[in-house]
Amino acid sequence: MERLGTRLCIGLDPRPEWHPxxxxxxxxxxxxxxxxxxxxCAVKPQVAFFEAxxxxxxxxxxxxLELARQIEIPxxxxxxxxxxxxxxxxxxxxWMRGANAGxxxxxxxxxxxxxxQPFVDAAKEEGGAIFCLVKTSxxxxxxxxxxxxxxxxxxxxxxxxxxxxxxVGKGYGPVGAVVGATRPVELHRFRxxxxxxxxxxxxxxxxxxxxxxxxxxxxxxxxxxxxSASRSVEYASRGSDFAIAARGSAKELREAxxxxxxxxxxx
Numbered sequence: 506m507e508r509l510g511t512r513l514c515i516g517l518d519p520r521p522e523w524h525p526x527x528x529x530x531x532x533x534x535x536x537x538x539x540x541x542x543x544x545x546c547a548v549k550p551q552v553a554f555f556e557a558x559x560x561x562x563x564x565x566x567x568x569x570l571e572l573a574r575q576i577e578i579p580x581x582x583x584x585x586x587x588x589x590x591x592x593x594x595x596x597x598x599x600w601m602r603g604a605n606a607g608x609x610x611x612x613x614x615x616x617x618x619x620x621x622q623p624f625v626d627a628a629k630e631e632g633g634a635i636f637c638l639v640k641t642s643x644x645x646x647x648x649x650x651x652x653x654x655x656x657x658x659x660x661x662x663x664x665x666x667x668x669x670x671x672x673v674g675k676g677y678g679p680v681g682a683v684v685g686a687t688r689p690v691e692l693h694r695f696r697x698x699x700x701x702x703x704x705x706x707x708x709x710x711x712x713x714x715x716x717x718x719x720x721x722x723x724x725x726x727x728x729x730x731x732x733s734a735s736r737s738v739e740y741a742s743r744g745s746d747f748a749i750a751a752r753g754s755a756k757e758l759r760e761a762x763x764x765x766x767x768x769x770x771x772x
Contacts, residue, residue: 506546510771511759512727514547514581514705515751516735517569518554525745530558531565533747535572537739540748542576544755547608549733552584567605579608581705581731585638586624587613593620597627601635609634611683611705614663615649625670628679634703635680639663640695642685642708664698671701677729681705684722686714686732693721696729704730709758710737716761727766734758 506512517534524533538548550569555562573580586596600610601624609628612635614621624635640650640660650660657665664682671678681703684695695704704722708714709732722730738758742750763770 506728506731509543509546510763510768511544511546512723512730512732512762512766513545513755513759514549514731514733515541515545515738515755516583516707516733517548517550517739518735519558519565519739520554521558523740523743525743525747528747530555530562531568534565534569536748537751538569538572538578539576540752541738541755542578544752544759545578547579547581547731548573549581549583549735551735552582570605570607581609581611581636581733582607583611585611585613587616587620589616589620590623593623597623601627601631601633606631606633609636609681611636611638613638614666618666621666621670625680633679636683636703636705637663637667637680639667639682639699640684640688640691642687642712642714646685661698664695667699667702674701677701677703683707685712686719687712689714689718689721692719696722696724705733706730707733707735709734711735716758716765718765719762720765720767723766727763727768732758732762 519530519533521530550566555566570580582600612621612624614637628635652659656662667680667682670680678701682699683705686706686708706722738751738754741754760770
C-alpha cells in the first residue's frame with residue numbers, strides 16, 4: 506500500500522465461459538494480474554472458481570500464487586475456511602503453511618471461536634494473516650450477523666474475538682476483518698470496534714459498493730483498509746482487450762479510493 510500508493514485489491518474469480526476464444530484459465534489470470542500489478546496492493550483469488558475447474562483449475566491457482574510472489578504482490582487466498590479443530594488445522598496447513606501458502610486467508614468464524622484458533626496460531630507462527638468474516642456483503646448477512654445477544658449483535662461479538670486475537674500492541678495485528686463495502690453506514694462502527702485490524706472491504710463494483718462511501722473504514726492517511734474489486738476489474742471487458750480494460754478499471758478505482766481517503770495518488 507505504501508510502496509505503490511494504492512488500497513485496491515484485485516479479485517480473481519475466473520469464469521472460462523466469459524473468456525475470448527483461445528484464452529484459457531491461466532492465460533486470463535496471468536494477463537489480468539500483470540496488467541494491474543502497479544495499481545494493486547494485493548490479489549485475492551477466490552478458490553471456489555478454481556476448484557470448479559478441477560485439477561486444471563488448482564494448477565492455475567498455484568501458478569497464480571507463484572506469479573504473485575515473483576512480482577511481489579501479497580496474496581489473500583479467499584477460501585472462507587472454517588471447521589472443527591483438527592479439520593481447521595488441515596486447512597491452515599493447506600493454505601497458510603508450505604509452498605502454497607498465501608500472505609493471508611479468509612476465515613469463517615461462525616462455527617465458533619475455537620474453530621478459528623488454528624488459523625490464528627498459523628498466522629502468528631508463519632508471519633501471515635487471516636481475514637475473519639465479520640459483516641459480509643451479501644443481502645442475507647443480517648439473518649445471523651444482526652441478531653442481538655447480551656454482548657451486542659453477533660457480528661459485534663465476532664469483532665470482540667478479533668480484537669482479543671490481536672492482543673495489545675502497536676500497529677495492525679495478524680487478524681483482519683471482512684466488512685462488506687455494500688454497508689457504508691456501518692463502516693465507522695466497525696472501524697471503532699476493530700482498531701488494530703486491517704479491514705477487507707469486498708463488494709465494490711458489481712455488488713454495488715462505491716469507493717466514495719468507504720472513507721469511514723480508513724484511519725488517517727488512507728491506512729487500515731483494503732478495497733476488493735473482482736468482476737468490475739477482471740471482466741471490465743470480455744473481449745480480446747480484457748487485460749487493457751482491467752488495467753484501466755484498476756487505475757480508475759485506485760484513484761477513486763485515494764480521493765475518498767483524501768490521499769494523493771502517485772503518478
